[in-house]
Each structure stands twice: as C-alpha cells, then as structure tokens.
Amino acid sequence: MLVHIKERWHVFFDDPVISSRMLTLLTLSFHIIYATIGVGVPLMIMIAQWVGIKKNDQHYILLARRWARGFVVTVAVGVVTGTAIALQLSLLWPNFMELAGNVIALPLFMEVFAFFFEAIFLGIYLYTWDRFEDQRKHLMLLIPVAIGAAMSAFFITTVNAFMNAPQGFEMVNGELVNVNPLAAMFNPATPTKIAHVISTAFMTSAFVLASIAAFRLVKGSNHDYHKKALFLTMKVGLVFSIATVIIGDFSGKYLAEYQPEKLAAAEWHFETEEHAPLILFGILNEEYETRYAIEIPSALSILAHGNPSREVIGLNEFPEEETPPLFIHYLFDLMVMIGMFMIGLSLFYWIGVKRNWSFIQTKPFRWLLVLGGPLSLLAIEAGWWMTEFGRQPWILRGIMTTSEAATTSDHVGIMFILFAGLYAILGIGTVVILTRMFRHHPVEKELAKQGGGAK
C-alpha cells in the first residue's frame, strides 16, 4: 500500500501532464466558488437596492450594503485566483495557448475589459457610500457592476465552449488558417453553456445568501430584516433554478447532437439504441454492468431529442482512447439531484409563505434552507467536473489532446503544493474574516444606529 502511494506520488511529480491537470483542477475548483458568487451577488445587491427604493424600506437598502461589504472579501479572492488561472493557462498549457490563442484571444481580451469595467464601478460604489443623498444614484452605480460581472462570465464561457466545440478556423498542414474569431466565440456549445453558467450562478448566489438569512433565524433572531432577506433570496433562487432546469434540458440536446460521447459516458449508455433509458444512480462493475440503478425507459431519448423513440448514440461507437472517464455519471447525478431538490425546496417555501404554513418556520426546515447554499455550490463543482472530465482526452475536442498541450517543465509538482497551501490560507481566511465581520456588526446594532430603521 505504502509503496503504491509512493509510486503514485512519483508519477505525479515526474509527469507534467498529470500534475498540470491536477493543478488546473485545483485552481479552477477553488476559483469557481468565488467566481459564481462574483457573478451572482452583484445582481442580488442590485435587486435589494431596487426593492428598497421601490418600497421605501431601509431594510432592503441595508441588505444591499451588508451583502456588498461581504462581497468585497470574496471579490478579492476571486480576483487573485482569477489572475492565477489566467496565467496558469499559459504556464501549464503553453502548447494549447500557442495554437488556440490564434482563435480565442478576442474573448479572453474582452473578458478583461468586462472585469475592468466591473472593478472600476465596484470601487466607486463602495467608496461613495454616503456621498449621495439619492439612493437611485447608488443603484445606477450597481448596474455596471452587475453587467460587468455577467459579461465576464459570458466571454470566458465562450472560451470554454470553444474547447468543447472548436470552430472558426481551418487546419492546413498543422497551421491555422482562415481564422474567424466571432465564429469561434459563437460555436454550437456557446448558447447552452452561457445560459447554464449564468443562471446557475444567479441561482447559487441567491441560495447562498438565503442560507445566511436562514442561519440567523435558526440562531434565534426573529428580526423582520432576516425574514425579508430570506423571502427575497428564495424567490429569486426559485426563478433561476427553474430556468436552470429548462436550460439543462437544452444542454442535453446539445450534447446528443454535438458531443454524444460526453452524454453517453454520463449516462452509461453503451449501445446505440432507440427508446434509450435514463439511468439514475447505480454503480458500474468491472464488466461494465450497472448495478442498483433506477432505469427510466425512453427518458434518455426524450432528454436527447425530445422524442421517446429516437436513437441515442452509445459509447461503443467511439474508439476507447477517445472516450471520457465513466465516473462522470456520479457527478451528473449529483448535479441533477441537487438542482431538482432546490426547486422543490424553494417552491415549498414559497407556497408555505403565501399560505402561512407554520411548518416553514420550524427549526428543521430552516436548517434545510441553510443547507441549500452549500449544496448549490457543490452542484456547481459537480457540474464543472462533469463537463471538464467529460471532454477528456481532448483539450480541444477532436484537435488536440490534453497530453499534447501540457508544459514540459519539471517543476509543476512542487508548484501544486505551493498553490494548495495558498488556497487553504485563502479559503480559511475568507471564512474567518466573513464570520468576524458580521458577528461584530449585527443587523440589530446597525439598524439602531440608523435611528431604528423603518418598520
């Protein structure tokens, strides 16, 4: 056992391909948490500010400010880890960037502009807090922040979509010719990917903020402020989780059409057949037989083509060295289950508020709401792992494999350790600072300082 671990360790250190993949996985998995919050929270702040102005209710204005205050800390970590991944693209995948840079430099460049735009207005918003009497001016400053955040998600996701469905160029003797940057940006994977990324970011951020409000209520506060916060965030979360499911269905149809091997691996669908069943849960044994799974007849055909009798391409049609790893099935299940659960939870809560059910005010139910935020973040991670492992062995599907793209440098293993340490510090730091920040400034105190607050 020990020898085995030691061997693995050596392979990890000696093979830059493996260690580059692991370091990229580590950086992105960490960055995605902050990036998701970075895209979604500005919208939530904007909504709270807007509701506050419309209802003339100080609670919502304060909500916007308190969220913004915590947001700065997550933005800081998001910015530095984003800088890390932007540089690591060239450091760990130099051959990929040399080739693909000819086609995707435009969206990368524009992403930086969007980020720049957001950074400027976020700075202005945070430091002009008490300069303007008119709350609408603060709302005007928030609009470019939210737009910039969504636009940077838009541009960077087109790059990822391009890696899944490369187009916009021709390969002639290993050289790229007839490059069309816009065709590369708006490839077949782009619409579903962008819609899915943005709606899940909104959904997740809403549920994360709902978690905080629910947590305060669980901990004994009974202030109107937290109840308003919870209702607002759950409502927004419900809207975007429904949107996510609809877009998820379109993503399935995209995969069936353009990346059938990813869909087949995620569904353990080996034989090409009509009336293809959807497989839920289960485990796969060494003979590629599924055990303990729930099969829903024809459901995969419906997911893939919207028609129960249509044929779905199976994994056996692809050469073995071009198929993705089969564990992505678990990630797919995890993502879908959490998504469904969140719709059910938020719908139940919403109806409960409308009908005055006392159940939604019980502790156990509120604990479920607290769980919603972390669960949504887990679904984000699972979804990204599924889509990224699902295009292995390619870095550019059909054109360049991951091992052709990696660096030849010998030092990636040690860099992995350094970055792992860094992310541990940043992760712990974020949690410590955020809890301390809000513990030292409870809402009740802040409202009292404002002169009692409205209502």
Added chain:
Amino acid sequence: MSLEIIGISVLWTFLFGYVIVASIDFGAGFFNAYSSFTGKKHILTKIIQRYLSPVWEITNVFLVFFFVGIVGFFPKTAFYYGTTLLVPVSIAIILLAIRGSYYAFETYGSKGHRGYAFMYGLSGLFLPASLSVVLTISEGGFITMVDGAPVLDYWALFTSPLTWSIVVLSVTAVLYISAVFLTWYANQAGDKHAANLLRKYALFWSLPTIITAGGIIYELRFHNEAHFEQLMNVGWMFGISFLLFIGTVWLIWKRRHYGIAFGLLVGQFAFAFYGYGISHYPYLLYPHLTIYDGFTNETMAISLIIAFLAGFLLLIPSLYLVLRLFLFDKDYVKGLSETKGGSQNE
C-alpha cells in the same frame, strides 16, 4: 505602421501603466509597514489607505491586461515564456494573491494587524523582483532549446549581474515612484506631516534609482552587445529622461509644485521605458522570437485592435470618474466625505 508595431505599442503602454500604478501600490504597502515599525504609523497610514482602497483592484487589471494581450497578439510567447517562466511567475502569482486578499481581509476584517502589514509590505518588494526577471530573460542567453522545447538555465540567471541590477532597479524605482506620488497626494490632503516624511523618502530613493538605471545600460554592453548599440541609437531619449529626473528632484527639494514633480517623474520613466522598448525591437525573446514570427493572424490582430478601441471608449470615461471622485476630490482626499458616517471601514 504595421499591425505588429501597433500591437506591441499597445501592450508596452499597458505595461507602462502597470509599472506606474503598481509601483505606487507596492511602495505604499512598504512605507505603511515601515512606518508602523518605526512608530510613525499614525502619520502615514490614513493617507495611504485612503488612496489605496478604491484602486487596489484596478491596479491588478493592468497586469492581467498586459499578459492576456501579449498572448493574444503574440501566441508564440505562450510557448517560450509559458514553458520557462513557471517558477518565477507562480511565485509572483502567490505574492499577488497574498497581497490582494490580505489587503481586503485587513481593510474590511480585522484592522491594524502588524503581521499583515508586514507581509503586505514585504510582498510588495518581492513582487517587482520576481516580475522583473522576465526582462532579464528577454535579453537572451538564459534559455536553451532542448528537444524542441525551451529550458531555462536557473543557475546562469541567478549568477548574472544583469539579473541583480534589474532587480535592484525595480525595487528602488518602486520606492521612488511611490514616494513622489504620495508626497503629492499627502500635500493635496493638506497633511503636512505625511508630506514631509514622504518627501524625505522620495529624495532618499532618487539616488539609487538613477545610479542602477545607469549601471544597467553599462552592463548590457557585456551581456547583449546588439541591444546596447541600439540603446545608444536612442540615447537622446535617455538624456531627456535624465533631465526630467533632475527636474523632479529639484522641485521636491524646493518643496514646490509636487503635482508637476510627479508629472515629470512619469515623463522620466516613460522616456526610459519606451527607449528601452524601442531598442529591444524587433525581439520579444532574443534571439529566439521576434514580434514578426510570433505574431497572430491578421484577422485576430484587427479584431483585437477594434476590441481594444471599443473597450477604451468604455474605460476612459470610467477611469476619469474614478480620478474625479477620489484623486481630485478635495473632500475625499482630505477624508471629509468619510466623516459623514461611512461605516464600511470600521
């Protein structure tokens, strides 16, 4: 003007922008830490925080802009520099991460922790050192091609006097640029104590800056003769740069027109920076990579330039707004707008 020249000029300008804003930022962190260890914290911290808070995030974007741009315009740089720079650039990323996050953690979380201030100040000095290594490597002689892949000779890099001169220059220049800017900023704020202290720092760091800058030109003669000769062809630019330097120091010495002094300083570094850049032409990495063989396809170059212009139409008014609200707003600079009850900094 060819697309290659436009591309590299745009990027060089962004790098210059980063050098100035990042120097102010790095130096400010150092002076802040230094002052808290010499018992002068009360004089400097307020003025420094007031400047840094709204802009720290913007500073970072300049750097990201530069390297995304260079890989965009010159994808082959990803191959040469990406492969060889793994270690120094990873260290720079980690230092940037520590700086950026701790700044936010400290400002918004727990205030005034000495350890944080110390790390923040120190990382600001290591950063220019680790980033300036790229300039040394671009002079050639440190990268060999093994089996078609570039390999960096760390030993040659660490033992080269050129490396260390560039490192020393980057650190002293950071402190000098920062001190001159902050002198002006403190004076604007009407903070006489801070302005006087920073004025002393500015004068102190001016001398090593100009000496090492001269020394590097001398060393290049032995390291890369071709480059040295081209440097001499644009010698007049360095001459102007030197005169502007004298102007800055004289104004600061006489305690007059700090704003103009900072303007002259920007001019001084602009002439030196562009003079250096022009003399480096046409190499991105001597002698492996020129701006011509590393350039992207024409379609991409044109779209990047269009995106760049469109982006700038968006950014210039926004940056102007930032300057008006924070740098040239008397109330903000003097700290008056905060007293109305800004609670975010508690």
